[in-house]
Amino acid sequence: MRKKKKLQHEVEVPITPMLDMAFQLLTFFILTYHPAPSEGQFIMNLLPAQPATNLDAKAESESTQNSDLPASVRTMPTLLYASAGGKLGRIVLSNQEQPDLAAFEKQLAQDLQNPDLAFDQALIKFDPDLKYSELIQVVNIFSKLKLTKISFSEMSPEEMSAP
Amino acid sequence: MSASMSSEVKAEPNLTPLLDVVFQLITFFMLVINFSQDNFDQSVRLPVAGTARPAEEGEKANEDHLVLNVDRDGKLLFNGVAQPLHTAIETIKRESQLVKLNLKAAGLKPDANGGLPTMVILRADKDASCSSVYSLITACQSNGFFKFAMKAMNGQ
Numbered sequence: 001m002r003k004k005k006k007l008q009h010e011v012e013v014p015i016t017p018m019l020d021m022a023f024q025l026l027t028f029f030i031l032t033y034h035p036a037p038s039e040g041q042f043i044m045n046l047l048p049a050q051p052a053t054n055l056d057a058k059a060e061s062e063s064t065q066n067s068d069l070p071a072s073v074r075t076m077p078t079l080l081y082a083s084a085g086g087k088l089g090r091i092v093l094s095n096q097e098q099p100d101l102a103a104f105e106k107q108l109a110q111d112l113q114n115p116d117l118a119f120d121q122a123l124i125k126f127d128p129d130l131k132y133s134e135l136i137q138v139v140n141i142f143s144k145l146k147l148t149k150i151s152f153s154e155m156s157p158e159e160m161s162a163p
Numbered sequence: 164m165s166a167s168m169s170s171e172v173k174a175e176p177n178l179t180p181l182l183d184v185v186f187q188l189i190t191f192f193m194l195v196i197n198f199s200q201d202n203f204d205q206s207v208r209l210p211v212a213g214t215a216r217p218a219e220e221g222e223k224a225n226e227d228h229l230v231l232n233v234d235r236d237g238k239l240l241f242n243g244v245a246q247p248l249h250t251a252i253e254t255i256k257r258e259s260q261l262v263k264l265n266l267k268a269a270g271l272k273p274d275a276n277g278g279l280p281t282m283v284i285l286r287a288d289k290d291a292s293c294s295s296v297y298s299l300i301t302a303c304q305s306n307g308f309f310k311f312a313m314k315a316m317n318g319q
Contacts, residue, residue: 015178022185029192034205036197040215041284041312046304047276086292128294132233132287133210135296136315140212154297 042139044150076111076119076147079126079155080138086131091138105141112145121149128154203286204232204240210289212315226282227265229258229308233287237295248295252302259306278309286314 076094083089091098094111098104111117122142126135135152142150232240239251246254262279266272273279283303287296300311 015182019178019182019185022182022189025189026185026192029189029196033192033196035195036203038217038317039203039209039314040212040217040317041314042212042215043282044311044313045309046300046311047278047309086290126293126297128292128297130293131289132291132293132296133289135293136210136212136289136313139313140214140315143212143214152297152300154294 042136042143042148044148046151075151076108076122078122078124078138079159080124080130080135081155081160082127082130082134086129086134088130088134088137089127101137101141104138105145108141108147109145112147120147121151122147123151123153125153125155125159127160202230202232204243207232207234207240207286207288208290209286209314209316211318213318215315215317217317218312227262227280228282228284228312229255229262230284230286231255231299231303233285233291233296233299235288235290237291237298239299248298251299255299255302255308256306259308263307273307276309277307279307280310281308282310282312283308284312284314 078094079090079092080088081090081092088101091101091104093104093107096107098107111119124135124138124142139150142148234240234245236245238245238247239254240246241251241254259279262281263273266279271280285296285300303311
């Protein structure tokens with residue numbers, strides 16, 4: 001008799017409407033969820049182009065950016081020529097032709113370790129027809145070798161026709 | 164007697180564990196969903212670079228940024244519309260003016276070089292020509308944007 005009385009006082013909260021709501025919310029989130037691919041970035045401070053298109057120019061022009069740089073610091077020039085289809089054709093690093101990206105990386109690493117060559121920044125001059133992905137490959141190599149002070153410039157028609 | 168028998172047969176599944184699981188799933192999706200990446204046009208196929216470092220959460224939250232999506236033809240994708248270079252330059256100029264107005268309203272000034280604090284997030288398609296991307300970079304520079312983040316996919 002006592003047991004029966006207890007059962008009568010039991011409160012049952014209906015969970016079904018709450019579950020319906022929860023499923024609706026879940027459906028919304030599943031439909032609006034687009035997993036973003038993992039993107040990386042190269043952060044650069046690119047000041048306006050200066051009349052330093054002459055590759056032999058020393059880096060004094062950068063003194064406005066960093067007055068602590070010694071006068072011996074020079075810019076490492078890299079020329080990127082495009083082949084057919086915008087692929088990377090020729091690579092010229094400090095007037096030395098590099099057969100491919102692997103050789104370029106090796107030579108760059110050697111130059112950066114050479115105490116006689118106090119490079120700490122690079123100027124990348126590229127063929128206008130070069131594809132962006134090819135440029136990023138070169139930037140990637142500079143970044144891998146911890147040379148992050150990079151500036152860009154487009155090749156002039158004279159430079160492109162130079163041997 | 165027959166009424167009591169029917170109440171014994173009645174099946175009432177316990178929905179509480181199911182509700183618990185559903186709430187956990189909702190919590191998961193609420194935490195991982197990111198509406199702020201709406202500016203990132205997914206049609207742009209980024210180049211792949213192994214050393215591109217992921218943006219830190221602090222950088223994302225604190226810095227004002229301008230996202231430039233560039234399609235494979237070198238056109239700027241702004242609000243889903245492909246803009247040729249001359250229109251893109253106008254757009255960048257307009258954005259620069261907006262940033263300057265915001266700075267003025269906040270009582271701030273551009274830096275000594277006239278540089279704005281806004282970071283330009285450059286998301287260019289891997290097949291875009293360097294020339295078109297460089298044109299946009301120079302347009303940004305001439306309008307006071309000097310900070311750039313060139314986006315690439317992580318990987319080898």
